[in-house]
Amino acid sequence: MVVYGVIKTVLRFLKASSATAIMVGVAPTVAIFHTGWRVVSIFLPRRCFHSGEDFLWGSYQKVIVFFFEHMTGVEILISGDMPKEKENNILICNHQCTMDWISTDFLAIRQNMVGNMRYVFKDAIKYIPLYGYVFGMHGGVFVKRDGTYNQTNMQRVLRSLMKHKVDMYFIVFPEGTRYSSKRKQLLAKSQAYAIENDLAPLNEVLTPRVKAFHCALSTMKDYVSAVYDATILYETQSTPIQAGHRPSAPSMWQFLMSEKPRIRIQFDRIPVEDIPSSTQTSTLRWLHNRFARKDLLISQHYGLQEDVENHNNVAVFGNEEHSNLPLLKTLPSTLAFTTTTSALLLHPLGRLVYFGTVLGGSILGMAYANVFF
Numbered sequence: 578m579v580v581y582g583v584i585k586t587v588l589r590f591l592k593a594s595s596a597t598a599i600m601v602g603v604a605p606t607v608a609i610f611h612t613g614w615r616v617v618s619i620f621l622p623r624r625c626f627h628s629g630e631d632f633l634w635g636s637y638q639k640v641i642v643f644f645f646e647h648m649t650g651v652e653i654l655i656s657g658d659m660p661k662e663k664e665n666n667i668l669i670c671n672h673q674c675t676m677d678w679i680s681t682d683f684l685a686i687r688q689n690m691v692g693n694m695r696y697v698f699k700d701a702i703k704y705i706p707l708y709g710y711v712f713g714m715h716g717g718v719f720v721k722r723d724g725t726y727n728q729t730n731m732q733r734v735l736r737s738l739m740k741h742k743v744d745m746y747f748i749v750f751p752e753g754t755r756y757s758s759k760r761k762q763l764l765a766k767s768q769a770y771a772i773e774n775d776l777a778p779l780n781e782v783l784t785p786r787v788k789a790f791h792c793a794l795s796t797m798k799d800y801v802s803a804v805y806d807a808t809i810l811y812e813t814q815s816t817p818i819q820a821g822h823r824p825s826a827p828s829m830w831q832f833l834m835s836e837k838p839r840i841r842i843q844f845d846r847i848p849v850e851d852i853p854s855s856t857q858t859s860t861l862r863w864l865h866n867r868f869a870r871k872d873l874l875i876s877q878h879y880g881l882q883e884d885v886e887n888h889n890n891v892a893v894f895g896n897e898e899h900s901n902l903p904l905l906k907t908l909p910s911t912l913a914f915t916t917t918t919s920a921l922l923l924h925p926l927g928r929l930v931y932f933g934t935v936l937g938g939s940i941l942g943m944a945y946a947n948v949f950f
Contacts, residue, residue, distance in 0.1 A: 585836075593833035596644040603914040605934045606921060607637045608707045611714070612938070627743045634715050635692020636910040638682050642691070643907035645679045645829075649838055653683060654897040657844035660803075663690050665745040667793055668805040669864070671782050671871050672750040673757065674826035680809050680840060685746050686906060693744040697789050703946040707935070710942030713950040716743070720753075720789055728792050735796045745801060747793055751785030751864060758823055776865045781823065781875040785868045787861040795854045804847045808871045810878065812839040823879045841897065843874060 610633055618626035645651070668684070670677055678696075685691040695716040703709040703719050713719070716738050718731045738745065754763070768778035776784065794804070811826050813835040832838055853859035875881070921927035 589834050589836065592648070593830060596648055596833055597830070599911075599915060600641060600644060603637070603640060603918045604707050605931050605938070606914055606918045607633065608711065608934050608938050608942075609921075609930065611711055612934075615714070624741045624743075627738070627741055630715060631692040631744065633692075634694070634711075637914070638691045638694065639686065639907045639910035640914055641679065642682050642686055642902070643911040645832065646683060646902060647904055647907055649833060649835065651832075652837070652839040653842070653900045653902075654839065655842045655844055655900045656897045657842075658846050659684070659805075659844040660688060660846060663688060663693075663744065664803065665797070665801040666747070666803050666805050667790070667797070667801055668746065668748045668807060669751055669785075669790065669867070670748070670807045670809060671868070671875075672752045672755050673809075674755060674811070675829045676811060676827055676832050677750065677755075677809060679829065679832075680842065681748050681807075683840070683900075683902075684805075684807060684842070684844070686902065687900060688746075690744065690746045693746040694748060695738070695745065696748045697750070697793075703950045704943050706939030707942060709946050709950075710938070713946055717950075718789070719950055728788075731789065731792050732796050735793065739797065739800045745797065747797070747801070749790050749793060751787070751790050751868070752783040753786050754783070756781070756783050757825065759825070771865070774861065776862070777869060779868060779872040781872045781881065782868050785861075785864045787857050787864055790864060791854065791857045791860040794849070794852065794860060798849055798854050801849050803849055804852055806845040806847060806867050808843040808874055810841045810875065812841070823875070823881060841878075 767783040
């Protein structure tokens with residue numbers, strides 16, 4: 578049994594390592610296509626650039642989804658009123674681990690909007706080699722760790738996208754940083770902030786910050802149809818579920834290494850006209866109410882509240898449905914990028930372009946991001 582367990586662990590490690598190597602390895606190829614399309618599209622209407630860039634972004638995200646969903650065999654359970662048709666929206670989520678970024682991919686691809694995803698990022702992300710530059714060019718908005726941001730710049734980015742009628746799946750993590758039950762000082766600071774603003778302190782999520790969300794909402798209130806509210810929970814064999822205990826959320830690597838993981842997502846669609854946006858205070862109270870609902874939902878799910886009668890970890894996520902994504906949604910993009918990257922690496926000139934992009938693209942991209950993002 579010990580030998581069998583070791584073999585399984587080694588195989589999972591090789592699988593996760595191979596997946597990571599491919600996802601990172603095709604990034605320079607994506608950057609090459611991105612740069613080429615940007616040059617070619619100079620001579621085309623700006624709308625054409627965004628359409629092509631959205632296609633490229635979506636194609637790469639499908640590679641990510643292939644490995645994190647199809648390769649891991651994750652079971653995704655969704656409850657709520659998730660639309661099947663495309664519509665411009667703002668998505669808000671609870672934030673607890675790096676896997677949250679992947680989970681938003683899982684949602685967007687099911688609505689055929691994975692290429693239209695744009696995010697509010699932490700400022701440091703714009704300096705990630707290759708990725709940071711593409712994130713910014715795709716319409717990402719960067720905020721500092723303390724929550725400060727350039728409102729004028731955010732409005733400029735959003736208005737430019739709206740001007741060119743770009744499809745919008747705009748993702749905001751209002752907590753700003755990742756929740757963890759182990760980060761007691763962070764939770765205490767969050768609860769103190771709630772009390773200072775005459776809000777109820779929360780235990781299973783952090784008090785949401787409103788500035789970036791309010792700016793996005795007020796800027797795009799006539800452009801988006803709804804705000805999507807997703808509450809995400811993870812279950813893996815390495816973090817067994819026990820009543821009265823909330824397991825730690827997995828990192829991307831831990832998720833790739835896990836066996837038969839499960840993600841539960843409670844999804845709510847709120848029409849944008851039902852959300853107050855006239856002042857930050859009114860928006861904050863609405864947003865805090867949504868996160869108070871998440872707090873209660875998570876508490877009930879894990880049996881963390883003393884007044885919860887049923888401590889048998891019965892799901893309270895409504896009528897959950899298994900959501901199975903067809904393999905053809907992700908396999909063609911994965912094969913296309915891996916084949917193209919392999920062809921580049923097998924040819925001397927291709928290797929020169931590939932590694933030149935890794936080095937030169939990283940340096941120039943970080944310099945560009947520092948000035949323009």
